[in-house]
Every structure is written in C-alpha cells, then in structure tokens.
Amino acid sequence: MLAVAGGGALSAALRTQSAQAFHFCGHLYTTGSCPHPTGLPRVDRNGFPLRASDGHPVDDLGRPVNAKGQPVDARGRVLRDPDGQPLPPAPRTRVCVKAGREHGFTAHYDGSWHRCCHGRVRKLIDCCGYVRRRINGDAALTGYCYRGRKVFCVTYYDTKVRC
Amino acid sequence: MVGTVGAARSRGGSRGLLAAALAFASGLCAGAILLFGGLGLLGRELRPGTLLLVAAAVLAALAAVGDIAGLRVRPQLPFQVPEEWRRRMPLARALFLYGVLLGTGTSTYVPALAAWALLALSFALGSVLHALLIGLAFAFGRALPVVVLAPGSRAEALSERPGGLRTARVLAGAMLAAAAAALLAGETVQAKTIVYRAEDPSAYGSDLAWQRPGVGGFLRHNGVVHQLLGTDPALGGGLVAWRNGPEVTVADVATETPVLQEQIPGVQKLAVSKDWLVYRRASSGRVRLYAQSLATSGETLPVSSARLPGMLGRPALDGQRLVFSVTTQHASWITFVDLSTREARRLRESRISQLLNPSLLGSRLLYVRNGRCSQTLQEGRVARRGQGRALYSLPPMAGWDLGHERGFSKQGERRPCRGHTRQTGKVLWTTALGEHQAYLTVLWPTATGFAPALLSVHG
Numbered sequence: 058m059l060a061v062a063g064g065g066a067l068s069a070a071l072r073t074q075s076a077q078a079f080h081f082c083g084h085l086y087t088t089g090s091c092p093h094p095t096g097l098p099r100v101d102r103n104g105f106p107l108r109a110s111d112g113h114p115v116d117d118l119g120r121p122v123n124a125k126g127q128p129v130d131a132r133g134r135v136l137r138d139p140d141g142q143p144l145p146p147a148p149r150t151r152v153c154v155k156a157g158r159e160h161g162f163t164a165h166y167d168g169s170w171h172r173c174c175h176g177r178v179r180k181l182i183d184c185c186g187y188v189r190r191r192i193n194g195d196a197a198l199t200g201y202c203y204r205g206r207k208v209f210c211v212t213y214y215d216t217k218v219r220c
Numbered sequence: 221m222v223g224t225v226g227a228a229r230s231r232g233g234s235r236g237l238l239a240a241a242l243a244f245a246s247g248l249c250a251g252a253i254l255l256f257g258g259l260g261l262l263g264r265e266l267r268p269g270t271l272l273l274v275a276a277a278v279l280a281a282l283a284a285v286g287d288i289a290g291l292r293v294r295p296q297l298p299f300q301v302p303e304e305w306r307r308r309m310p311l312a313r314a315l316f317l318y319g320v321l322l323g324t325g326t327s328t329y330v331p332a333l334a335a336w337a338l339l340a341l342s343f344a345l346g347s348v349l350h351a352l353l354i355g356l357a358f359a360f361g362r363a364l365p366v367v368v369l370a371p372g373s374r375a376e377a378l379s380e381r382p383g384g385l386r387t388a389r390v391l392a393g394a395m396l397a398a399a400a401a402a403l404l405a406g407e408t409v410q411a412k413t414i415v416y417r418a419e420d421p422s423a424y425g426s427d428l429a430w431q432r433p434g435v436g437g438f439l440r441h442n443g444v445v446h447q448l449l450g451t452d453p454a455l456g457g458g459l460v461a462w463r464n465g466p467e468v469t470v471a472d473v474a475t476e477t478p479v480l481q482e483q484i485p486g487v488q489k490l491a492v493s494k495d496w497l498v499y500r501r502a503s504s505g506r507v508r509l510y511a512q513s514l515a516t517s518g519e520t521l522p523v524s525s526a527r528l529p530g531m532l533g534r535p536a537l538d539g540q541r542l543v544f545s546v547t548t549q550h551a552s553w554i555t556f557v558d559l560s561t562r563e564a565r566r567l568r569e570s571r572i573s574q575l576l577n578p579s580l581l582g583s584r585l586l587y588v589r590n591g592r593c594s595q596t597l598q599e600g601r602v603a604r605r606g607q608g609r610a611l612y613s614l615p616p617m618a619g620w621d622l623g624h625e626r627g628f629s630k631q632g633e634r635r636p637c638r639g640h641t642r643q644t645g646k647v648l649w650t651t652a653l654g655e656h657q658a659y660l661t662v663l664w665p666t667a668t669g670f671a672p673a674l675l676s677v678h679g
Contacts (some may be wrong), residue, residue: 080624119618
C-alpha cells in the first residue's frame with residue numbers, strides 16, 4: 058500500500074512538473090508567439106515559417122510548399138490545376154518581418170537562447186523592434202534584444218543537434 | 221412621451237415645440253447609433269459567420285410571425301424612463317436623454333418582438349453600415365408617432381386606439397419577414413453550380429464559354445450549348461477564340477467563321493476582344509503573355525513574363541483593357557494594361573494574400589483573394605483601391621495547430637484565425653464577369669488532383 062501510495066504521489070509530482078507555465082518548451086517568459094501561419098511559431102534557420110508538427114515549410118497561407126514555394130500535397134507532390142499546371146505560389150514571409158508589418162515596426166532578429174526540447178537543441182529567438190508594447194498588449198521588455206530594442210514576440214528553431 | 225414633447229408648446233410656443241421634438245429625435249438617433257452601431261462594430265470584429273447570420277434571420281422570421289399574430293412580447297423589460305428628469309433638467313436636455321434611452325430599444329418597455337430581432341441582425345450582419353441603417357430606421361419609427369401627435373397634444377391617442385400599435389406591429393412584422401426571407405435566400409442561393417467538370421469561364425453578353433478538361437471547349441450561345449473545335453475558349457467583342465494544340469482560331473461567335481488562324485507554339489490560355497487576342501504561352505522555361513492586334517497591322521506586343529509556371533494568371537480582356545494576376549513568393553498583384561496606350565499599372569497588390577485570375581467588365585473588377593483565414597471572390601471597382609465586397613467565400617486551404625505544445629500552458633499562444641475551426645481542400649480558381657452575374661471555377665480535391673466545377677454567383 059505504501060508503495061502504491063508513494064508511486065501515485067511521485068507520478069502526480071512528475072505530471073505537475075511536466076505542465077509548464079509557458080506555451081512551448083524552452084520559452085522562459087510570458088511573451089506571446091509571433092503571428093505564424095500555422096500557430097506555433099516554428100521557423101527555419103532563416104526565419105521562414107515551418108509547420109510545427111513536422112517541420113515542413115509552409116507559405117503565408119499555411120500550405121505546405123516546396124523549395125520553389127509551390128504548394129504540395131501530403132506526399133510532397135506539387136498540387137496542379139486541372140490543366141496540369143502547378144498551383145501558383147503565395148507569399149512566404151519571415152515570421153518576425155511579418156509581425157513587424159502587421160504591427161507597424163521594423164523587425165529584427167537579435168539575440169537568442171538555447172534549451173533542450175524533445176531530445177534536440179532548440180534555439181529560441183526574440184523578434185525585436187523599437188516597441189513599447191509587446192504582442193500580448195502589455196509593456197515590452199529588453200530580453201535578448203540589442204540597441205534599445207525590445208522583445209515584441211518569440212519564435213523558435215529546432216536544430217538537429219541531439220541533447 | 222407625446223405629452224412631454226407637447227408640453228414644450230405651452231412653454232415656448234411653436235419654436236419650443238420644434239426644439240423639443242428635435243432634441244427627442246436627436247436623442248433617439250444617438251441612442252440607436254450607440255447601440256446598433258456598437259453591435260455592428262462588434263460583429264465586424266468578431267466575424268460571426270454564416271451560421272449565426274442564418275440563425276439571426278430565422279429569429280427575425282419568428283419575430284415577424286409573432287408580431288403579425290400579435291403575440292405577447294417576451295422577454296419584456298419592466299422599465300420606464302426616469303420621470304424626474306423632466307422636472308430637474310431643462311426640457312430639451314431631458315428629452316434628448318429620454319431619446320437616448322428609447323433609441324437603444326432595450327432600456328424601457330419593448331413594444332414589438334421585431335426590436336429583439338433587429339439587435340441580433342445588427343450583430344450577425346457584421347457590417348457597421350447595415351447596423352447603423354437598422355438603428356436609424358428604428359429611431360425614425362420611434363420618433364414618428366411622437367412628432368406627429370405632439371403638436372395636437374394627443375397624448376392618449378395611442379392608448380385610446382390600440383389598433384394603431386397593432387397595425388404598426390403588423391407592418392414591422394411584414395417588413396422583417398421580407399428582410400429575413402431575402403437574407404436567407406441570399407445566403408443559400410447566392411451561388412449555384414451550373415456545370416460540373418468545367419473550368420475557365422469566359423463571358424460576353426449572355427454568352428458563356430468554358431473548358432472541360434480532357435474534353436474540350438464549350439460555348440453557350442443564345443441558350444444553346446455546343447462543343448467547340450478546340451480547347452481553352454475565350455469570348456469577347458462578338459468573337460470566340462479557341463486553340464487546337466498550337467493552332468489558335470478566332471471566329472465570329474454567331475457563325476463560328478474563322479477570322480484568324482495561326483500557329484502559336486506553347487500557347488496555353490487565351491483572351492479575346494474586338495481588337496485584341498491575348499495569349500499566354502510557355503517557352504524556354506518561362507511563361508509569357510502577348511497581345512496581338514486583330515486589326516490589319518497584326519502587331520504583337522510582349523506584355524509580361526515569369527520564370528515559373530503558375531506565376532502568371534489567366535488573362536482577361538474588356539475591349540482594349542487587359543488584366544492578369546502575378547503571384548510570387550514575395551507578393552501578389554493584379555496588373556492592368558491599356559493596350560491602346562501601352563500603359564500598365566497595378567490595380568491591387570498584397571504581400572499577405574494571394575490575388576488570382578481577375579476579370580473585368582466596365583468599371584467592375586472580379587478576382588479571387590486567397591488569404592490565411594478565407595478564400596473569397598471579390599468584386600470591386602477598377603478605379604478604386606480596397607478589397608471591394610466578397611461575393612462568395614470558402615474556408616482557408618490550410619489548418620493550424622493548437623498554438624501551444626501539449627502539456628504546456630495556453631498563455632502566450634496565438635492562432636492565425638479567430639472563429640474558424642475548419643479548413644477545406646477546395647480552391648477558388650478562375651473567374652469571369654457577366655453583366656448580371658459572376659462566374660467562378662471551384663477546384664474540388666480528388667484522389668488524383670482537382671476536379672473543377674463552374675459556379676454562377678449573383679452579386
């Protein structure tokens with residue numbers, strides 16, 4: 058009985074620890090995600106949007122795309138119109154730049170920090186600008202931004218480095 | 221209220237009566253603008269969607285039936301305007317404030333079920349302008365009996381003759397029923413599939429042409445549909461154009477007697493008018509648009525070029541005026557070219573959305589706007605910027621995740637769209653603009669790609 062009770066308590070404690078106060082792994086503060094076509098602000102190393110679930114590149118419409126920006130299906134085949142022509146590409150914008158356009162500031166990727174998430178090193182990147190308010194609507198903080206810029210929103214890049 | 225306004229005559233004569241009536245009417249308008257305009261603004265921001273609009277229309281229909289049948293108004297508000305205001309304040313100010321309260325329609329006794337339905341409609345329509353019109357009509361309706369009866373101080377006229385209120389309720393109910401029917405009809409019969417497995421419409425007058433993939437081009441002329449001797453048909457200026465492989469034919473639409481036949485290697489899509497043939501062709505890894513004069517000179521102008529297939533949309537002509545879409549990974553725009561002057565300009569441009577396959581008729585411009593949260597068929601004016609109005613819409617092509625990782629807080633999450641929970645595999649595609657209706661290709665997902673369907677949309 059003691060073992061069962063002890064095991065239950067340990068299990069409950071672990072569950073409590075795994076529930077984080079922030080909305081994705083590695084995020085240290087309360088600043089919200091940058092606007093991203095598919096939700097979670099996963100980006101590639103150049104800041105372009107990736108689908109968080111599988112790391113597939115997506116355009117600003119949220120569609121999975123190939124290297125030419127052409128929309129593709131679940132198997133990676135180019136989507137074609139009834140005449141066999143590829144469907145046209147849509148704009149694909151760096152997530153931080155798009156946040157700047159939508160909220161009226163010039164966006165900068167400044168500093169970043171790294172955490173181990175799901176067995177890989179994750180690079181967490183602040184999207185910075187000369188802003189007083191962050192995307193949450195309250196006061197923006199300096200975070201990892203330079204030259205007087207402040208954090209407007211956050212993105213992340215999942216590296217292939219195991220941890 | 222008739223008595224209160226009428227009392228102004230004994231204090232200030234006709235001028236006082238006029239000032240009191242104006243103060244009351246102004247207050248009614250202010251109250252209506254505040255509440256109905258606020259609901260419209262809320263609706264515009266929250267985008268309640270078609271389902272709620274249909275629900276509001278059904279509620280309006282029920283309210284109309286209730287008013288026509290003379291049912292008791294439920295829910296009812298047992299409130300009255302503060303009587304002491306007219307003793308404590310200057311009469312004009314008190315009447316203005318009474319007007320503000322009555323103009324909202326929900327701060328005192330509610331005289332008709334229609335009032336509740338109007339509030340719901342103001343929100344569900346999602347349009348500030350429409351909500352304000354509803355509010356001002358409501359204010360006008362409330363002001364009219366007071367302003368008419370006050371000069372004669374016939375304060376008891378309404379209570380002594382309840383038939384007046386009954387008639388007003390019946391009239392309000394009838395009008396509300398008509399509005400609800402129009403709204404429901406507008407939502408359900410707005411778009412109709414006219415041809416399955418058909419795409420790329422082209423319209424001129426009452427004629428319509430389209431392409432059936434793998435079959436050929438079809439023409440509906442004077443109500444009779446027949447197959448053309450080629451594919452990718454286009455109509456304009458009393459002419460019809462089609463291609464048979466690289467051989468392009470331009471013919472009289474009535475007799476189909478060729479007026480031009482020529483070989484254009486790599487030709488894909490056509491547009492035609494009385495003076496011009498515009499075609500898109502692929503060659504040397506690029507797609508290009510050319511405009512060829514149908515006059516005796518037969519000069520050919522290069523119009524545009526793109527590296528990747530799919531980047532240059534299908535061209536459309538209206539007389540000397542050409543429109544086509546260009547889509548890249550950085551932006552998307554609609555180009556307008558006046559072929560008589562060779563002047564080109566961008567009519568619409570977006571770095572967020574995809575603008576596709578425009579068509580043109582007179583001052584009207586029709587195109588597809590494919591955004592993150594919806595796909596819409598937009599109709600606007602050539603000379604004006606702005607999106608114009610949406611004639612038809614579909615949910616977006618892509619879905620989204622939870623906005624937070626599993627096991628983590630929702631705090632800080634951000635989803636791309638509000639109020640939408642579904643995506644569609646359908647794609648809005650090519651357009652054509654007729655005098656009384658718009659035409660649109662919708663691509664339906666299949667196991668092997670897309671199957672098109674041709675819709676007519678009444679705008």
